[in-house]
Amino acid sequence: MNHRFINFIRGLREAKLSDASFARIRDALASYADLHTVPNGALSHTPILSPLASFFRMKGTLYAGALVLVVMVAGGGAATGAERAVPGDVLYALKINVNEKVAATLADTPMEKAELSAKLATRRADEAIALLAEGRLDETTASYLDAQVAQNVEASSVAAATLESEGDIAASLMVRTDLEEELTKRAASLAPPAAEAADTATMMMAAKAAPADPGTQLAEGLRAQAHRVAEARNHTAANILPGIADVGAELSAPAADTAGSATLMLDAGTTTEEMPVRAKIAPTPSNAWPQEGEANRALWLPEGN
Amino acid sequence: MDQEDAKAYFLETYDAYGSDIYRFCLMKVSSREVAEDLTQEVFLRFWQTVREGTELRNARALLYTVARNLVIDWYRKKKETSLDLLNEKGIDFAGEDFKKITEHAEHQEVLRVIDTLDGPSKEALMLRFVDGLSPRDIASISGETPNAISVRLNRAIKKVQQQLQP
Numbered sequence: 336m337n338h339r340f341i342n343f344i345r346g347l348r349e350a351k352l353s354d355a356s357f358a359r360i361r362d363a364l365a366s367y368a369d370l371h372t373v374p375n376g377a378l379s380h381t382p383i384l385s386p387l388a389s390f391f392r393m394k395g396t397l398y399a400g401a402l403v404l405v406v407m408v409a410g411g412g413a414a415t416g417a418e419r420a421v422p423g424d425v426l427y428a429l430k431i432n433v434n435e436k437v438a439a440t441l442a443d444t445p446m447e448k449a450e451l452s453a454k455l456a457t458r459r460a461d462e463a464i465a466l467l468a469e470g471r472l473d474e475t476t477a478s479y480l481d482a483q484v485a486q487n488v489e490a491s492s493v494a495a496a497t498l499e500s501e502g503d504i505a506a507s508l509m510v511r512t513d514l515e516e517e518l519t520k521r522a523a524s525l526a527p528p529a530a531e532a533a534d535t536a537t538m539m540m541a542a543k544a545a546p547a548d549p550g551t552q553l554a555e556g557l558r559a560q561a562h563r564v565a566e567a568r569n570h571t572a573a574n575i576l577p578g579i580a581d582v583g584a585e586l587s588a589p590a591a592d593t594a595g596s597a598t599l600m601l602d603a604g605t606t607t608e609e610m611p612v613r614a615k616i617a618p619t620p621s622n623a624w625p626q627e628g629e630a631n632r633a634l635w636l637p638e639g640n
Numbered sequence: 641m642d643q644e645d646a647k648a649y650f651l652e653t654y655d656a657y658g659s660d661i662y663r664f665c666l667m668k669v670s671s672r673e674v675a676e677d678l679t680q681e682v683f684l685r686f687w688q689t690v691r692e693g694t695e696l697r698n699a700r701a702l703l704y705t706v707a708r709n710l711v712i713d714w715y716r717k718k719k720e721t722s723l724d725l726l727n728e729k730g731i732d733f734a735g736e737d738f739k740k741i742t743e744h745a746e747h748q749e750v751l752r753v754i755d756t757l758d759g760p761s762k763e764a765l766m767l768r769f770v771d772g773l774s775p776r777d778i779a780s781i782s783g784e785t786p787n788a789i790s791v792r793l794n795r796a797i798k799k800v801q802q803q804l805q806p
Contacts, residue, residue, distance in 0.1 A: 502790040
């Protein structure tokens with residue numbers, strides 16, 4: 336029934352500033368900011384541009400100098416090098432112990448916490464994929480990353496449960512749906528699902544005979560976590576808020592007049608001091624949810640950056 | 641933070657939310673020019689907040705709150721009765737920009753149903769589904785509790801669902 340409502344909402348989202356107006360206002364704002372400058376010392380505690388920038392600000396130049404040194408020693412090009420570091424890299428400790436710790440400190444609402452933990456879980460999986468591509472994923476690292484994923488999935492789940500208890504069921508559903516989707520995708524990158532990989536008897540036998548490699552083991556771990564997240568989400572969707580869930584199911588369907596387009600964009604955006612807000616309304620209950628492993632359709636996509 | 645950092649943050653915020661705030665204003669005032677002016681004013685005020693060093697926990701919710709207040713001021717200046725109308729209607733889909741959406745027969749039906757909702761419900765519904773704000777953010781904008789917003793949204797959705805049954 337709701338496709339009319341959904342299409343209507345889609346239509347409303349089309350209303351945007353024209354490029355010319357957008358640029359004109361931007362220029363006016365930039366000029367205004369240049370004319371009305373920040374008084375010296377007025378911005379001692381605001382706003383935070385990025386976790387790394389805030390780290391510099393909090394700890395002063397000593398840490399900044401140390402970081403520059405680390406970056407130079409590591410041979411990386413920029414401070415963002417740490418963000419791309421994988422286990423075994425010099426900058427990995429910086430990424431885990433500084434960048435991510437600062438981000439965790441900045442996340443103070445349940446939504447931010449749920450989003451951040453979900454992001455960290457998928458980030459660990461990304462690291463595994465990068466290591467696998469370089470042939471550096473050994474058993475120890477795989478099991479470390481597996482444990483880290485589990486820990487972050489758990490943290491995200493706790494924060495999502497808090498969201499539910501505060502009445503924001505839709506936000507909880509979004510977080511859980513996104514996380515399941517991201518984990519499933521990464522599991523497939525690490526190792527294709529058994530059914531696809533072993534489509535011949537020979538391959539199945541080979542798979543059985545050989546012990547699973549770290550990548551396959553980790554992929555199984557990711558699938559198990561995705562399954563866990565999906566179960567929690569389905570439970571919430573089916574039992575707690577059927578009303579919202581129904582709308583979600585409708586929103587998830589492709590637009591009636593845009594065949595094949597299953598993606599409805601809403602740039603909820605990110606500000607520099609907020610975690611990205613994923614505003615995805617998820618489908619539900621029973622069979623309305625995509626089955627595990629099946630690609631979920633992102634409705635309102637988050638973080639453009 | 642120095643001027644350059646502050647300005648970069650300010651413009652980043654505009655890039656991220658400029659169009660959202662414009663759409664919010666447009667839904668309230670139904671005039672592209674007025675909505676553009678209001679959008680600019682919202683961000684000028686936001687810059688003042690940044691300059692003053694006010695701690696910003698949720699820039700997005702703040703932008704919507706400022707926009708909402710400016711829309712109310714605009715109606716006040718325009719005519720007292722318009723403000724009553726705004727409170728009653730909540731959202732105004734008249735105007736050129738919504739023509740394409742509202743002239744569609746199917747959309748007219750939805751519009752008719754949405755128009756049966758009270759102003760606050762309509763506003764909450766739009767902020768939730770069009771702008772993607774959380775009930776908590778909507779609550780901070782309208783000065784209510786997140787629970788009240790969640791309940792309102794739930795009722796509004798049910799009402800829309802019932803009335804749009806084929």
